[in-house]
Amino acid sequence: MDAVQGTLDEFGTPLSDVTFVVFDLETTGGSPADHAITEIGAVKVRAGEVLGEFSTLVDPGGPIPPFISVLTGITDAMVVAAPRIEAVLPSFLEFIHGTTLVAHNAGFDTRFVKAACAAHGYPPPANPVVDTVDLARRVLTRDETPNSKLATLARFFRSPAEPCHRALQDARATVHVLHGLIERAGSFQVHTLEELKSFVRAPTPEQQRKRHLAESVPHSPGVYLFEDERGEVLYIGKSTNLRNRVRSYFTASETRPRIREMIGIAERVRHIVCATALEAEVRELRLIGGAKPRYNRRSRFPEKVVWLKLTQEPFPRLSIVRELKDDGAAYLGPFGSSRAAEDARVALHEAVPLRQCTQPISLRTRRSACVLHEMGRCGAPCEGKEAPADYAVHAANARRAMTDDASLVFAAVTARMERLSVEQRYEEASVDRDRLAAFVRAAARMQRLSAITRIPQLVAASPAFDGGWDIHVVRYGRLAAAGVMPRGAHPTPFVESLVAMAEAVIPGPGPVHAASAEETECILRWLESPGVRLVEVDGVWSLPAHGAARHKARIDLAYRPLTRPGSREGRPLS
Template sequence: MTALEDLLQLPTARGSEHYAKIRLTDALPRRPGVYLFHDRVDTVFYVGKAKNLRTRVRSYFYGDHRRTVTTMLQELDRIEHRVCATELEAEITELRMIHAHRPRHNRRSKPPKSSHWVKLTKEAFPRLSLVRTQREDGLAYLGPFRSRRSAELVMTAIWEALPIRRCTARPGKRDGQCAAAQLGVSMCPCDGSLSEAEYAPIVEHLRRGIAVDPSLLLDPLAEKMSDMAALRRFEEAAWARDRYRALARALQRRREWQALNRAGLLRVESDTGDGALIERGRLVLAWNGTTGPALTSATAGLDDDWPPTPPSVRIAEETHLIWRWLTGTRVRLLDASGSLALPRRPIPKPSLADVGSHR
């Protein structure tokens, strides 16, 4: 026992089957960081973060009888830890370690094996397509998504907001219109009756909705959500809400990525003294209680070529964590190699938050 907190917790440890393994925590400091649980063959099976490494890890031994915790303690053979300067660094280090090791007990945050994007194709009559790679081809992308299902939900949301082409048939090669065109939910060139000039405004509307004004895509979904709720068709209203949220999230993540890329190299500091050096949405260095490094020739390595969305789910999640810290904490900008600016039009939020209670 090395502290009062250990003495206070001792009664809750009685009867703990694996309490003897608490000796593995002896070297853990009372500082922010990340801990990795290893099994007998030295495989990392769980990664976690903590404001206080020693307190957090020892809490597993103090009467936590959840089946998952009991299983982890049974498998535990060694504890590795990495001290971090700040909580932000711990959060991002945890994310990186989970993606690197793919621990079997990190089920909720387990990274996907592949990423998915929604892409606007480069054709005479562009349509939406699901792809697994993002190319630097100047086209509009949304993503990356953790699953094909998530990508399909966003694509369905756009289909519902705009009568964008859905069929894959070559224009003018069908005797009649496709089913979507017959139902009046899309403008399709499959029977040759639609000209490029007639279709072009729909594509421009979509591009502007993605890059400039998200309300062009979200307002139609919000209107349907309200209409369905007014008709007491709450299940359909909830489906519309889910599509709205998925699309709004994808548009917001794209904004975060582009804003941080335009900013280039950032040196920022919070009012608590936590500082960070951020390069295009990725954490380079963190510190606490010092002024941190100055921006020097490091900016010379930055170029102007970067994809419209993050190149992987891991980078997208890291960018989001940094954006959340920048906008949710009182921080001041010390230096920047570019410009950090927020869009004039925020992403609209759905007004029917209680729809789910009627499902």
């Protein structure tokens, strides 16, 4: 047999022959859809030698947020004479041509570059990409570095360039980090670019060692829980096929750093088999809300949501509260933060002249009115200048806007935005836009939730994969029972049996009273999916004819950053 000599291509490209461009961007925010590049810095290196540098400020086409200026030191005055991204992009693409790109948290920087290319008619760069964050997590232990931040790694590898949130300086620091990481990777027999890329994606030793944890998990829909040696829940997930999903955590396809870290701690996988995919999704939400696993990014904290309440008193006011009470008050929410609730409150105050003071006011109260009365924003019931009957009209309008018809608020705030835009006060108009969006989206969400949480019992069915039917019993917006009716079975006795075994649900105060808003929204998504049929509805399931949903559709369609006319960022909502 004749021996065949391999080619160099079969062995890959030695790292000493690879030309890297280590780059960094500074931007006005975290999303390329809403923010822009303010600075590009890049260093071209090969075999440890610097071949060239690229650095420029970029005019983002709009104001730089103050907190970004504080972080980076880049101000509006610095970029006013800088080139726009369309002038910079061709030079940068030429600089990186034929190279391997390197960045720290590369996904962030490459998203902005790809967005800029798409916006100006350039194909996205096809360069190989190396992320020093991922590489650091493979070759360094927690004992060596507590985290993978650039500043931490620069100190560890004794980089002479100290990161300072300026693009070129950070790129220079990343060069030294890259060289240190490549040297470490050599001990893992990583000597070519191809080996480097596969090394980052390969399963960790912990993933390979713990593949047996998936062996006892069945091929069924349900919920899985990763637990440590003490039984603490680390991560909760759901799947229509538990075995396949859990197995995927121990393969090269699982590259999320926090999940790989979790696998290193996990000692067992517990599972809960569910009858249907909807039951699995609901159980996952409930378990995450109760256990709050540290590796679930979307761990629920239902106790932290807030509501906007129209109080029950002679002269009602809008109050931000954390507790729902059965007191006849009108509520709007839930909001994920007090800031969002405050935005909605300000939007409502723009339309309805409710008092904004927090002191109790009775029919006998007499004290000096505040400046809002002088501005025409309050009738001064505290001075006795507004009768309870007249004030009750404002309260009724506020209640109607919160629960039935958001038109009053929408019209008032959009009118103010139009005035501000005419006066070229675009930043103020942008603030009003955000407040209106907070109010309308919260009202639309609450009205949608309230429609189903008012129903004592709803039974619905959807086709199952095997020809049967997934049947669910929903009580006051909470999933009370789930089952799969076999193909050919008579529906009446099956449904009656499922209803009889369903969880008893006692309604509570407020629009969302028997389950979390996330659970009820999960049920609503299923009810609105193709093929679902209503079997039984105890009551009326309907939305307000003039509800906030129609305004939400307009906001979602026209929601753009408000800037000067003719700029690249968009137009005002009008």
